[in-house]
Amino acid sequence: MSYPYLSDLINHLFGTNIQLPIAMFGAFVAMAIITAAWIGKKEVMRFEELGKLPTAVMSGNKSIATHLLVSDLAMICAIFGVIGARIFHLLEYPREFIQDPLAMIFSRDGFSIYGGLILGAIAGAIFLKKRAVPIIPMLDALAPSIILGYGIGRLGCQVSGDGDWGTAANMAIKPDWLPDWFWAQTYENNVIGAIIPAPGVYPTPIYEALAAFLIFAFLWSIRKPHYKTGFLFSVYLLLSGFERLLIEKIRVNSEYHLWEMSFTQAEFISIDLIIGGVVGIIKTTNRKLLPKIVFSIVVVGAVSACARL
Numbered sequence: 001m002s003y004p005y006l007s008d009l010i011n012h013l014f015g016t017n018i019q020l021p022i023a024m025f026g027a028f029v030a031m032a033i034i035t036a037a038w039i040g041k042k043e044v045m046r047f048e049e050l051g052k053l054p055t056a057v058m059s060g061n062k063s064i065a066t067h068l069l070v071s072d073l074a075m076i077c078a079i080f081g082v083i084g085a086r087i088f089h090l091l092e093y094p095r096e097f098i099q100d101p102l103a104m105i106f107s108r109d110g111f112s113i114y115g116g117l118i119l120g121a122i123a124g125a126i127f128l129k130k131r132a133v134p135i136i137p138m139l140d141a142l143a144p145s146i147i148l149g150y151g152i153g154r155l156g157c158q159v160s161g162d163g164d165w166g167t168a169a170n171m172a173i174k175p176d177w178l179p180d181w182f183w184a185q186t187y188e189n190n191v192i193g194a195i196i197p198a199p200g201v202y203p204t205p206i207y208e209a210l211a212a213f214l215i216f217a218f219l220w221s222i223r224k225p226h227y228k229t230g231f232l233f234s235v236y237l238l239l240s241g242f243e244r245l246l247i248e249k250i251r252v253n254s255e256y257h258l259w260e261m262s263f264t265q266a267e268f269i270s271i272d273l274i275i276g277g278v279v280g281i282i283k284t285t286n287r288k289l290l291p292k293i294v295f296s297i298v299v300v301g302a303v304s305a306c307a308r309l
Contacts, residue, residue, distance in 0.1 A: 002188060003024050004189070004190070005019075005024060006024060009159075023191075024156060025191070026156075028156025028160075032150070032152035033074050033149065035148060036074060036142075036146065036148055036152075037073075039148060041068075041070040042067075044066055044138070046141075047138075047141045052229070053137050069131065070142075072127070076127050077120035077121070077123060080120050080122070084115040084116045084117075085113060086115070087115055087119070088118070088119075136229050143235075147216045148216040150208075151210075152209075154205045154208045155205065158203060160191045161190025161192070161194075163190070165202065165204055165205065166202030166204040166247075166250040166251050167201060167251070169201055171184060183202070184199045187200070202250045215236070215239045219236060234277045234279075234283075235277065236277070237276050238274055238277025239277070240273060241271070241273030241274040241277060244269075245270040248267045251266070
């Protein structure tokens with residue numbers, strides 16, 4: 001069952017018939033931004049104490065503590081992230097956009113998370129550069145909160161039923177110990193009005209949210225040991241790229257065709273993230289942490305194993 005609006009959930013739970021214009025996906029996005037900003041602010045404060053980030057920078061004509069910039073940074077990244085998510089979605093479906101551009105632009109569904117991350121990251125980097133904040137140490141500090149916010153956002157996809165689900169589920173290969181809802185869902189009352197025949201599709205937002213929370217837990221567990229600047233963010237790139245690459249195997253997405261290869265936009269970007277993460281880890285590696293990294297990859301791979309089926 002999906003709940004596009006908060007009132008849908010309230011009415012389902014309490015049998016009422018109220019109408020509240022509060023979109024569930026938007027509510028989860030707001031929750032993700034607030035939570036990520038709060039945790040990110042705490043980590044930036046810790047980086048200030050360690051001397052990895054300046055305690056204060058110039059913002060306009062006044063000096064301001066670096067950690068106080070996190071809230072503004074989060075809002076800027078969020079605004080440009082929404083724009084980027086929509087732009088990359090239009091690039092993913094060019095034919096549909098040409099046929100009906102207004103419907104594609106103003107549709108309630110259709111956001112590319114990687115488009116949001118890329119344009120949001122560019123806007124955030126410009127924001128930090130103008131205030132002379134070192135970008136790489138800031139990325140290290142914010143890496144755990146970024147993936148946590150991503151996971152919360154994916155829960156919003158799941159609850160609202162925004163179309164970000166998987167292919168038709170194969171119930172014949174479902175492990176007996178897994179509950180049916182974890183393997184297949186029909187997303188009744190979803191926000192885009194799609195009708196999904198039983199038994200349903202893979203609830204990929206659940207898988208991604210779970211993987212994101214596991215990655216957050218891992219990044220949080222290794223954030224305090226001494227490592228070279230850029231290491232933590234490199235691990236984030238590797239694990240998040242690996243997670244999405246696996247999920248794409250059971251996602252419904254438009255494909256690009258180059259020579260004799262077929263791939264989705266997310267697969268292409270995921271591979272770039274993995275390469276960037278591997279290169280970054282090699283350059284900044286702390287050999288004592290390599291076994292943990294390998295273990296984390298195995299765990300994420302196990303969680304997303306259905307992507308291989």
